[in-house]
Amino acid sequence: MNKKSIFCIILLCALLFCACEKEIEFKGDVKKPVLVLNGYLTPDENVTVHLSKSRFVMDDHTPYVSIENASVELYVNGVLKEKLVYGNEGNYAGQYRPRIGDEIEVRASAPGFEAVKAKTGIPQAPVFELADSTLTHTVKDVSSQFTDDPGYTFKQWEHVNKIRLRLKEEKNEENFYFIKAEHNLYDKDKSIGKELQKVELSKVLKGNISDTGNPLEEVLWGEEDSGYKRQLENIFSDALVNGRELFFNFEYYENLKTVMKRPNGNEEIINAGGPFTKEYVIALSSMSSDYYQFVVSAAKAYNVDENPFVEPVQVRTNVENGLGILGAYTTSRFVFRFEKYTEGGYSIQW
Incomplete structure (x- = not known):
């Protein structure tokens, strides 16, 4: 294909796209601000x-x-x-x-x-309490991560703290919830960091079974993977679990220490990461109905905003003569502290 032909094709495409553009005048009513x-x-x-x-x-x-x-x-x-x-x-x-x-x-x-x-x-605070807790210790060889010298060995001490929390639901009450978790780090009671943790209910609710034999996470959200459902993965209502006990399963991993063993048999702690105190907070909140409906509708509206083939979603409001939301929530918290020492020792405070 010669250069003249290529130029003609490019020019034709440009004219075609220009011809597709058309400004449409807005003919609706411009409402007074509220x-x-x-x-x-x-x-x-x-x-x-x-x-x-x-x-x-x-x-x-x-x-x-x-x-x-x-x-x-x-x-x-x-x-x-x-x-x-x-x-x-x-x-x-x-x-x-x-x-x-x-x-x-x-x-x-x-x-x-x-x-x-x-x-x-x-709303009333949710009845959120500890149902079970297990602590598992492991020691594994991690020499390959540190050296190729067969005379040296490196071992890592770890533990996994499994926390199971119970939500006690009252029958014949409409309730709405959101859950979140965070880690707070302290050095001698002085805050040195805070980190909000991602909570996916489809994971922490595993093990709950519905009356039909299906896992409750499937009953609550179904199998469809949509944008707004991912945005609401820590929010749920009790519409299908009314009066049921729900169990939330969390796992917390800690690297306690890494020990190097030399060819002469001497051992040395090379990584303990202490001393510090880590505070784990798991918070479950009851939401007012309007607050819940607002969050759900806002997430749906956000996800259809860029799709011209989907009807717009009306965001929930409970403000008379205006817009917005006045919502409320009450929170119950489960807190425990993991205290780590320089030599790799630790303690847990409930």
């Missing part, structure tokens, strides 16, 4: 909410604008408790820390906007 109220309440913290202004659905580039001159009132069980005070970047905070069973209502108004309000209830 207040967006978001708040996630818990007995662990004082009430705080965020206020901003909504933006036009087709405006992807304008940033959300925080509302700084609003009047925000907190009602507890129908009684005005306090006015929330503006801090910064659209955040309004109070002095009241919610209690389990409270009905919380937030009312907000600002010049140029219709007043909004939202309600939520503070």
